[in-house]
Amino acid sequence: MRIATYNVNGINGRLPVLLRWLSETTPDIVCLQELKAPQEKFPEQAIADLGYEALWHGQKSWNGVAILSRVGSISEVRRGLPGDPEDEHSRYLEADVAGIRVCCLYLPNGNPAPGPKFEYKLRWFDRLNDHAAELLRIDMPVILAGDFNVMPTDKDVYKPERWQEDALFRPEVREAFKSLVEQGWTDAIRTFYPDEIIYTFWDYFRNAYGRNAGLRIDHFLLSPQFDGRLVAAGVDREVRGWEKTSDHAPVWIDVLDNL
């Protein structure tokens, strides 16, 4: 079973790219981020025409997350992280699909740091870690997938020295990611490729994609039920080279599905 995550950077603006990628790679379950569309403007029919059921949490202009499935129905568990009823951003969607608890997340960017946006990011990360600890207790394989807006280590940044003060790389954020993983999660991409340089995002300017000046910020964290069942993983990096494409590339894992 292939599970993918893709920050589309505007689902309607990128619809041809999304549909082409879905058609060519036929992932079974997909987590999408940055829909940038209100609830009523999600392109449900175009996605259904390719055989996908969809669950989404939209928001006008910003954020927005969705889960797609072509392997059975999507049973919503929650939208929004617990811990802050004042948080209106559409950044988290959790559902059961094909016996897997799928958690699609779009962690706040947090720039400029320091500042209120960075504080929001750190609070959001704390809430995620609290909720993730609870998820490890359920009797079900769990996947946390999405745009974490964190480069976990120096290896995940083309020029780490330039990113030290950035909200995606500051020590507090890397530390939050580290303590999340240490709860018992597996960083699937890094585990599968311990030494390679792997990026999932390239800026639009300065020819970042052409120079491979990228970042690894889209991640899969797997609960222990997946141990020994991760059979392949990768980044569809050529999608980043298509016309009118997102600044992120899709990331995927293949897992044995007899869990």
Place this chain on the structure above:
DNA sequence: ATGCCGTGGAAACCACGA
């Protein structure tokens, strides 16, 4: 390397992204 590109939304600029 300071948003140089790109999106959505409101109103021909702005907020936001990483």
